[in-house]
Amino acid sequence: MYFKQFFDKKLAQTSYMVACQKTKEAIIIDPKRVLDEYEKVAAEEGFNITHATETHIHADFASGLRDAAKHFGAKLYVSDEGDDNWKYQSVPEDTVFLKENDVINVGNIELKVMHTPGHTPESMSFILTDHGGGSKEPMGIFTGDFLFVGDIGRPDLLEEAAKMKGTTEEGANAMYDSLNKLSDYADFLQVWPGHGAGSACGKSLGAVPLSTLGYERQNNWAFNFDSKDEFIKELTNDQPEPPSYFAQMKKVNKTGLPEFKVKEVELESSKKLTGQIFDLRRKEAFKKGFVKGSINVPYNDKFLQFAGWYINYDEPMTIIGNPDDSTSLQKDLASIGFDNLELIISEEQASQYFDASYENISPEEFVELYEDKKVLDVRSAAEYKDGNLSTAAHIHFGQLDNKDIPFNQDDTIFVHCQSGVRSAIAMSVLKARGFENVINVEKGYAGIKAAMK
Template sequence: MTIEQIYTGCLAQGAYYIVSGKEAVIIDPLRETKPYLDRLEKDEVKLKYIFETHFHADFVSGHLDLSRKTGAPIIYGPTANPDFEAIIATDGQIFEVGDIKIKVLHTPGHTMESSTFLLIDENGKETAIFSGDTLFLGDVGRPDLAQKAASMTQEELAGILYDSLQNKIMPLADDIIVYPAHGAGSACGKNMQKETVDTLGNQKKSNYALNQPNKEAFVKEVLDGLSAPPKYFGMNVAMNKGGYEDFDVIFKKGNHPLSPDDFEKVAEDSGALILDTRNAAEFHKGFVPNSINIGLQGDFAPWVGAMIVDVQQPLLLVSDSGSEEETITRLARVGFDNVIGYLKGSFPEWEKSGKEIDHVKRISAETFAAELSEHSKVIDVRNATEYAAEHVNEAYSRPLVEINEWAPSLKSEEHFYVHCAGGYRSMIAASILNSRGIRNFTEVEGGFGKIKETGVPKSNFVCQTKTLN
């Protein structure tokens, strides 16, 4: 028997490939199926089952495409009601794979169909759990995502999650290995560890959620401090539950190079959003007017999902040459299937064509420190907890995810500085503001990380009553 965790850092997501004898299973696969198909062929094994721990919200699973291409059935836990053919397992049902067994443990709470898969090895020993979003390392799955579908409050779901953990997970042996669906960086939890594998015994000791004295305390602690879920989560759940177009079709449609003239015409005719995935250092120096910058070399897919409201929004790409296919793939992983082409030759071709170019004013932290005065307005787009820990004295806390709420209150005649932690998020904000005609700002390169190295006055005093106007 072999167990392989296939971890995708940009989504903080773990899929699992398990082989015993000449049979294999895959748990929570990513959207693109080719890597799995290649691996199955290489290992000369048959995919027997595709296990889904629940209807995922933060990414589109590859279960449907993988099932179509291999014939392997999809398995969900009790109460799941997908709009496609699948095996809906009963609590405690066992599936044999080669010389091992996988037992379904129904563990509702994160969602009502959420299940944990218990692996029993060749010797009959309970060896590992694939806990999905029921149990993370250092945390548990947030219970506020399925309220509407379950017709329950988040408090009721949190109570159900407590019962699942206490009755199904805690009684298991301490030496069992925990393989979660996500790690640090995922929006599916709030306190996840950077490690991606641990023993259950260690989690019983270190995980705050497993160390609450009673259900009431658990509910309070698990719900405390939850930020609003990204807007695309509901749309991804709908795709995972209701079905989606074949990834190969999506990829072919998006992998369409366009000359500058054609790119410009398609943008005008389609109303597409121009998504520039180059890094901030390149973007600020020049870009196609009205482009939104979300760098590929960062938490790309989650930020696309957070900032672009509709997964059906037509997208035109400006990416570094050679990265177009990766960009289309990473967009499809979170359900953005409507890429209609990309700028051939990237931005240098646009420059050569002599077409209009826009830019963002960017300065170093040292220049920011020299220019800063008591009359300067500074907008910090980091999240609230980062801001509360330490920030530029008198800076406004305006998280990037809330830009639609605070941007309209900006005064066009008043200059301001904008920064984040390192420059990634502030350039997203800068590009959005710029596309809306708000240009009276300067973005700070290197963000608060570099600002801290200067003599700029800092504070951890939070005054949330400050208004932009």
């Protein structure tokens, strides 16, 4: 048997390839939309990607399931569990719809379906047995967003992101029952989760890429509750705010997207900048001059997690950044279902349009004057709950473009996050909304607390 784990750092998302080395058949599990990595590995190892499946209809990235059918000719295997609201659409006619205890055979490898609802009603896990290696005992389980290292999948995304009322309680109850299904399996069973640290699909995911069921029984908080009510209370408390693009992912992963292909994007245009504008420069350069209305999200490993809060899927996009990044930007944006990148313009070309800037203030200066000033804390709810300035208003940085700001547009507002990264993004959003007198507090709440000592 061949086993390969793929981790996308920008989305904290994990997918897998498993292959029978005798028959050269391979399956990809929870594939992302850009298929390059799977194709490269299959070619290097001499495998044919003949099967593709996923554990559930994802909310945090655009699925590559349908693209795998088109590009590789892979046969698709999808969940037929859950209610009618979450049935796969626009899949090939030969797609296999799976129920509890169904089996996917990939050469001499068996993947047995376990229905594990909780994160979503249709969620499945796959229990792998390597018959080609002579084993009759399962080796491991692909858990998707059911069981993580150190955590379990949140049950509230359908309610928070897709606005389906009442689904949080239903999911939490189902998750408790799903965990109990694992009692029949040995401690040595390996756990292969769908996400790692950094994902918003749970609240305390570990950074270790895999685990064992025995280790999780000892160390994962979810296995340490005898009371179902207490378990549900802990599971539903303090979950991180889901990025707004999650709602779009639930929709398109259910109905399908066009096959992704890199295209020619216009570069260095002198025409008027149109559509939504994302400025990918570092915050230090952005604050000195930018296009009013643009959103400043530096192009780094957190780009998708931050940009996903603000993308309008109905508008074309202009990027201010490095034109050489065209291909990588298209692939990154495609991974959250956005294919309408229209223009990339360099900083030098874009500077002619710059009509705004903002100021920074050191935490030491801020501490001297903040008590009678208007302060906006843009951290997460959990961070705010853990400690805050009593005079500060609180709005999550990703929700600034669609929530009422409790200040007048001509007020002077001091903005802070935890360390200064998210508040810099917030500055661009507030400027876009017409708040001209905003000042960014360097080093954020951590710097403020240090300056108060």
